[in-house]
Amino acid sequence: MSTSTPVTGRAARAVTGGCLVALTVLILAAGTVLAWMVYAFHRADTGNESRREEARTVLAEKARHAAALTVRDLTAAPDADREAAEDIVLRTARDPGLGQGTVAPKVTYDKALDGLTAVGLFSGSYEVRPALWGARRPESVTRCYALAFRHDSGTWQAKVTTRPDRVCAQREAVTNGAQAAREALRAIDRTTVTRDQVRRLLDPVRTATYEVTTVTGQGRTVTVTTLVRAAGDEQCYRFVRHTDSQDQDSVTVAAVAVAHCAG
Incomplete structure (x- = not known):
């Protein structure tokens, strides 16, 4: 035979209901925190990838700029022989920020096309931002480019293309x-x-x-x-x-x- 009274029963039901409400609130809070963390990591990854792509775009611009400078210098030396032309390509068809002169592109001569091709590494960096906490840090990004120079009808022309990273790694x-x-x-x-x-x-x-x-x-x-x-x-x-x-x-x-x- 039960010894509980109506008051005791109501109290038990109230406690049970309160626990269910508290548990529901905790689940909702945990779900909210988890969803926010997932969003924060997704936003950080997306932002970092966007900055990485921007850095790669800058590398492409840097390679095209180096090619333009090289064409300018080759054009300014119309009497340059192959050796002098190669000196110009080695000096300007490269990333000027690398190696204090020790990082040199691989320059090859194409006799049939009367041209020179410089294959070299271009480097830059972008900022990696953490999702939740921690310091921001720079991350390097590199790309291998071939800068091809052809002497056609008395004028120099340049073409810039990418090469696999392993090609530049051989240097x-x-x-x-x-x-x-x-x-x-x-x-x-x-x-x-x-x-x-x-x-x-x-x-x-x-x-x-x-x-x-x-x-x-x-x-x-x-x-x-x-x-x-x-x-x-x-x-x-x-x-x-x-x-x-x-x-x-x-x-x-x-x-x-x-x-x-x-x-």
Whole structure:
């Protein structure tokens, strides 16, 4: 026989009803928070992807600008031979913000079309924003481009196309070799240095092999021309060592036509 009274029954039902209401409120609150988090992550991902695409658009504009500058310089040198034209392409058909001169495009000559093609990496960055908390951070973005220059009917024309990233990645070994040589040549402390002495400075560098072509001293600078070989690739570089300085910029670098390293 039940011993509960009508008052006790009503109280129990009230407690049960209150618990159900509280549980419903908690479920609704959790659902709202979850939905907001899903929206926040979706919005962050969408925003980051949009900024990444904008950065890639900037890279394309940078490549087209480099091509336009190269056409301008080639046009301004109508008497330039193949070597001089290659020097111009190496100097301007590239991303000027990369490698302090050590990152050089791979330049090939097409005799049939009387043209040069420079394949190189262009780099930029965009801001990655977190969905909920944390600091914003920059993220790099790169793209490989081929800048083709053709001499047709007395005028230079350019065409810019993308290449797979692996094509530009093949250039990394030579770039690393040039950067290592740049550091090693900071040890030059006088302008009377010889080719043998420069070779001995470069011999311990294991990232590439070096064929030193010329070493000349003038004033307070020493100019070293050397062919850098690594991973089946090669590039001729001109290093200028400023002997009155020991900072990071005391050796400047420029990629030049391979004919300069022919001796």
